[in-house]
Amino acid sequence: MPEHDSWNKIWELNHRVADLGEPLDLSDETRALLRETASEVAIASEEAARALQGDGSAATSLLKEVAKRIRVGSRRLSRAIAEANKFQEEGDLDAARAPLLDLLAVEVVPYYRELAQIHLDALDEP
Incomplete structure (x- = not known):
């Protein structure tokens, strides 16, 4: 399971760099944060190592990709769970499985995949 504090730090760092135009400071702490969250x-x-050895633009691209995977995966998971819950409440378990299976077909972030699988497995419990 990822450290949510590190994901929050990524969000904040990406906001400062992408939205506010601040340069990416490649301190040892920033490099460690990007290395850790990239694997997550x-x-x-x-x-990740190649991006962190290169110029600042490669590291900035890595930051943007990490932040994107966290953001997009979170939204995708939230929508899939909401849709699955709606169908489950209606008593249609096959329809409830579909959004979770669709998510598992495209999601790459292991934590989001794990949560989707937990919800999928829960549909089969009495």
Whole structure:
């Protein structure tokens, strides 16, 4: 399970860099944060290492991709769970499974996949 504090730090850092135009400060702490969170969102450690060794633009691209995977995956998961819950309340378990299975077909972030699987498994419990 990811450290939600580190994901919040990524969100804040990405906001400062992408929205406010601040330069990315590649301190040891920032490099460690990007390396750690990249692995949590299924970015290969080699890819993250290359980005962190390169110029600031490669690291900024890594930051944007990490933030995007967290943001998009979270929204995708929330929508899938809401839709599944709606169908479950209506008593249509097959329809309730569909959005969760659709999510599992495209989601790469292990934590979001795990949560979707938990919800999917719960549909089969009495």
